[in-house]
Amino acid sequence: MIKTIQTKPYTDQKMGTAGLRKKSKVVMQEHYIENFVQSIFNVIGDLKGKTYVLGGDGRFYNDIAIQKIIKMAAANGVSKLIIGQNGFLSTPASSNIILKNKLDGGFVLSASHNPGGENGDFGIKYANQSGGQCPSSTSDKIYQQTLTISEFKIDDAPDIDLSKLGTQTLGAMQIEVIDPVKDYVEMMERIFDFSALKKLFSNGFTMRFDAMNAVTGPYAQRIFEDILGAAKGSVVNAVPLPDFGGLHPDPNLIYAQELVDLMFSEKAPDFGAANDGDGDRNMILGKKFFVTPSDSLAILTDYFDLIPAYKNGIFGVAKSAATSTAVSRVAEAHNIGYYEVPTGWKYFVNLMDSNRITFCGEESFGTGSSHIREKDGIWAVLFWLSIIAATGKSVEEITRDHWKKYGRSYYMRFDFEGIDTNVADKLMADLENKLPSLNNQQFGTYQVKEAAPFVYHDPVDGSDTKNGLIVKFTDGSRIVYRLSGTGSSGATLRIYLEKYDTTKLNENPLAMLQNLLEIALNIAEVKSRTGKQHADVIT
Numbered sequence: 001m002i003k004t005i006q007t008k009p010y011t012d013q014k015m016g017t018a019g020l021r022k023k024s025k026v027v028m029q030e031h032y033i034e035n036f037v038q039s040i041f042n043v044i045g046d047l048k049g050k051t052y053v054l055g056g057d058g059r060f061y062n063d064i065a066i067q068k069i070i071k072m073a074a075a076n077g078v079s080k081l082i083i084g085q086n087g088f089l090s091t092p093a094s095s096n097i098i099l100k101n102k103l104d105g106g107f108v109l110s111a112s113h114n115p116g117g118e119n120g121d122f123g124i125k126y127a128n129q130s131g132g133q134c135p136s137s138t139s140d141k142i143y144q145q146t147l148t149i150s151e152f153k154i155d156d157a158p159d160i161d162l163s164k165l166g167t168q169t170l171g172a173m174q175i176e177v178i179d180p181v182k183d184y185v186e187m188m189e190r191i192f193d194f195s196a197l198k199k200l201f202s203n204g205f206t207m208r209f210d211a212m213n214a215v216t217g218p219y220a221q222r223i224f225e226d227i228l229g230a231a232k233g234s235v236v237n238a239v240p241l242p243d244f245g246g247l248h249p250d251p252n253l254i255y256a257q258e259l260v261d262l263m264f265s266e267k268a269p270d271f272g273a274a275n276d277g278d279g280d281r282n283m284i285l286g287k288k289f290f291v292t293p294s295d296s297l298a299i300l301t302d303y304f305d306l307i308p309a310y311k312n313g314i315f316g317v318a319k320s321a322a323t324s325t326a327v328s329r330v331a332e333a334h335n336i337g338y339y340e341v342p343t344g345w346k347y348f349v350n351l352m353d354s355n356r357i358t359f360c361g362e363e364s365f366g367t368g369s370s371h372i373r374e375k376d377g378i379w380a381v382l383f384w385l386s387i388i389a390a391t392g393k394s395v396e397e398i399t400r401d402h403w404k405k406y407g408r409s410y411y412m413r414f415d416f417e418g419i420d421t422n423v424a425d426k427l428m429a430d431l432e433n434k435l436p437s438l439n440n441q442q443f444g445t446y447q448v449k450e451a452a453p454f455v456y457h458d459p460v461d462g463s464d465t466k467n468g469l470i471v472k473f474t475d476g477s478r479i480v481y482r483l484s485g486t487g488s489s490g491a492t493l494r495i496y497l498e499k500y501d502t503t504k505l506n507e508n509p510l511a512m513l514q515n516l517l518e519i520a521l522n523i524a525e526v527k528s529r530t531g532k533q534h535a536d537v538i539t
C-alpha cells in the first residue's frame with residue numbers, strides 16, 4: 001500500500017564535493033533519508049518508465065537506507081531498480097551499469113573514504129543518465145526541495161530480499177538483483193590485455209591489494225586472484241564490513257598503514273595497491289616506493305598506447321586545479337587536449353561526454369577514464385600492472401624514468417582538520433581579499449606571478465564554478481588553498497604545494513617544499529587563526 005507521510009524539512013541536506021555526507025547518527029534521524037530521496041524524486045519529476053541502479057559500499061545503515069529507497073521508488077512510480085546483490089555495488093560498477101544499460105541514473109550509498117559505523121559517516125551520491133554525479137545545477141535544485149519538503153511517498157511493504165539474484169516486483173515496479181562484480185569484470189577484460197597480465201603473474205610477479213574491509217574485496221579477489229592468477233591471499237581485508245573493521249578506508253600513506261608497512265619492509269612484494277570504501281580511489285606502491293596520485297595520472301597518460309582500449313589514441317586529459325601540473329607536460333608532449341577543473345569528479349563528466357578527454361585524475365588518489373563517469377580504483381591498478389608487464393620495469397623504475405623525461409613536480413597536501421566553520425570561512429574570505437596585493441611580491445626566493453581565485457568556465461554547459469584560491473610563482477611553483485566539501489562536521493582547510501624541478505630528481509619532497517609551506521602558512525595566517533602549529537594529515 002502506498003502511503004503519503006507528512007514530514008518537516010532538515011536544513012542541512014546540501015550536497016558537497018561528492019553527494020550528501022553526514023554522520024551516521026544524523027542520517028538516522030526520523031525521515032532524514034526519506035526527505036532527501038523524495039527531494040531528488042521531486043526534482044526529477046515524472047518517474048514513469050525510469051530505471052535506476054542502486055547499491056552501496058556495505059557500510060553501516062546501507063541495509064536500512066536501501067530498503068527505504070526501494071519502497072519510495074515504488075511509491076513514486078519508478079519502473080525498475082537494478083540492485084547489487086545484498087545491496088553491494090562499488091561506485092565504478094554502478095556507473096558502468098548506468099552506461100551499459102542506458103539507465104536514467106542511480107544511487108550509491110557511500111561516504112566514500114570516510115570511516116563507517118554508527119559513529120562514522122554515511123552518504124548518498126545521486127548519478128544521472130551520464131553515469132556520473134549530477135551537476136551543481138541539479139544538486140542546487142534538490143537542496144531547495146529539501147528546504148520546503150512537507151511529505152514523501154513510501155510503499156508500506158515488507159523488506160525486499162536482496163540475497164537472491166533475479167527479478168521480483170514491488171507493486172508495479174520491477175526489481176532486478178544482479179551480481180555486483182560480473183559486468184565490471186567484463187568491462188575490465190575489454191579494456192586491458194588480460195593474457196599479458198596472466199603471464200606477468202605466472203612468471204612469479206607478486207602483489208598485495210588492500211581492500212580495507214570495504215567494497216572492492218570481492219572485485220579484487222575475482223580479478224587478481226581468480227582470473228589473473230595472483231597468489232591466493234594477495235588481496236587482503238577482502239570482506240566488506242559495516243564499520244570497515246575500524247579502518248579509515250582511505251588509501252593513503254597514513255590510513256593504509258598495514259599495506260605501507262609491508263611495502264616499506266624487506267618482505268615487500270613487487271607491487272602494492274589499496275582502494276577506498278566505495279572503490280573509486282587508489283594508491284599505488286612499489287617496493288619501498290610511493291607514487292603520488294598526480295604522478296600516477298601523468299604516467300598512465302604517457303603510456304596510453306600500451307592499453308588495447310586506448311592504443312588508437314586518446315582525446316585529452318584533465319586534472320583538478322589542486323592536482324600537480326605533472327600531467328600537463330605529458331599532454332603537451334603527446335599534443336592532446338588538457339583541462340583544469342574544480343575539485344570533484346562531476347566536473348570531468350561534460351569533458352568526457354563531449355570527447356574532449358579520455359583520462360582524468362585528482363591528487364586525492366583518484367584516476368580514471370571515460371570507460372565510466374567516476375574514478376576507478378581497480379582500473380588504475382590494472383593499468384599500472386599492464387605498464388609493468390609491457391616494460392618489464394618496476395614501479396620505481398617507471399616513475400624515475402618519467403621524472404628523467406619530464407622533470408619532477410614535488411607535491412604534497414597539508415590538511416588542517418576540525419577547524420571551526422566560521423574561522424575557516426573567514427580565513428578564506430580574508431585571503432581572497434588579500435590576493436591582489438600579493439602580485440609581484442617576493443617571499444624569500446619565490447616571487448608571486450599571479451594570485452587569484454580558481455574560476456572554471458565549463459566549455460560544454462557554459463557554467464562557471466569558483467573553487468579554491470591559487471598563488472602562482474614565477475618559477476612555476478604553486479600554492480592552492482581550499483576548504484574540503486566532503487567532511488561531515490567542522491571545516492578542513494587543504495593546502496596543496498607544488499614545486500617543479502628538472503635537475504634535482506631525488507630529493508625528499510618535504511625538504512623541497514619546506515620554504516613554500518612556511519610561505520603558505522604565513523600568507524593565510526593559518527597558525528594564528530586556527531591555533532594549529534602543524535597539519536593534521538599530510539599526504
Ligand code: G1P
Nearest residue numbers: 017018344345362364484485486
Ligand atoms: C575530496 C577530494 C576530491 C574528491 C572528493 C571525493 O574532496 O579532495 O578530490 O573528488 O574528496 O572523493 P574535498 O574533501 O577536498 O572536497
Ligand code: ZN
Nearest residue numbers: 112113278280
Ligand atoms: Zn570513494
